[in-house]
Amino acid sequence: MKHPQTILISHYDSPCGRLLLGSLGDALCLCDWRSSAHANHAERVDTRLCRAFGAVYAAGSSPVIDRAKTCLDEYFAGRRRKFDLPLALAGTPFQRRVWEALAALPYGTTVTYGDLARGLSCEGAVRAVAGAVAANALSVFLPCHRVTAVAGSMGGYAGGVGAKIFLLELEKRVAGGFSADSALGL
Numbered sequence: 001m002k003h004p005q006t007i008l009i010s011h012y013d014s015p016c017g018r019l020l021l022g023s024l025g026d027a028l029c030l031c032d033w034r035s036s037a038h039a040n041h042a043e044r045v046d047t048r049l050c051r052a053f054g055a056v057y058a059a060g061s062s063p064v065i066d067r068a069k070t071c072l073d074e075y076f077a078g079r080r081r082k083f084d085l086p087l088a089l090a091g092t093p094f095q096r097r098v099w100e101a102l103a104a105l106p107y108g109t110t111v112t113y114g115d116l117a118r119g120l121s122c123e124g125a126v127r128a129v130a131g132a133v134a135a136n137a138l139s140v141f142l143p144c145h146r147v148t149a150v151a152g153s154m155g156g157y158a159g160g161v162g163a164k165i166f167l168l169e170l171e172k173r174v175a176g177g178f179s180a181d182s183a184l185g186l
Helices: 036-053 063-076 093-103 113-119 123-134 161-175
Strands: 005-014 017-024 027-033 055-059
Touching (some): 005 027, 017 036, 036 055, 093 113
Parallel strands (some): 005 055
Antiparallel strands (some): 005 017
């Protein structure tokens, strides 16, 4: 009988909410918001990761988790705009395409779900693109907070709208020019 792999997990308390970090081998596979308001999201992410990797969670740390925490500290301090950690993605080929597009979104900018779908040549699949964005298990590292709804509203976000606005305002302060108020239509 083959033993399951282990995803080491550790919490990270960001200025806008608690994240659960996870590593599988030498890659980060999880950076997910943990709030009681979005417990179903967390449960779906956890189930998908464990199934996809044939793994179980175990509390602990690893060099990649330690590096992820350092990167997040630098990001929240306004000293990091890009991430260079190896990532392990657990998703369909379509989801992976969407997540790769998220990774390419420039710091301090936003796009709509429709823009993202058009950029992927999937104009008729806006809902599928939105579903893939929502399934992102590597929040912040794959910056789904940079995607807004069609009318500029924040839309849903696993960390909550407050966390999304916090991240967008942080990037505005560091990069200049973007305002979450303008994205909200205020």
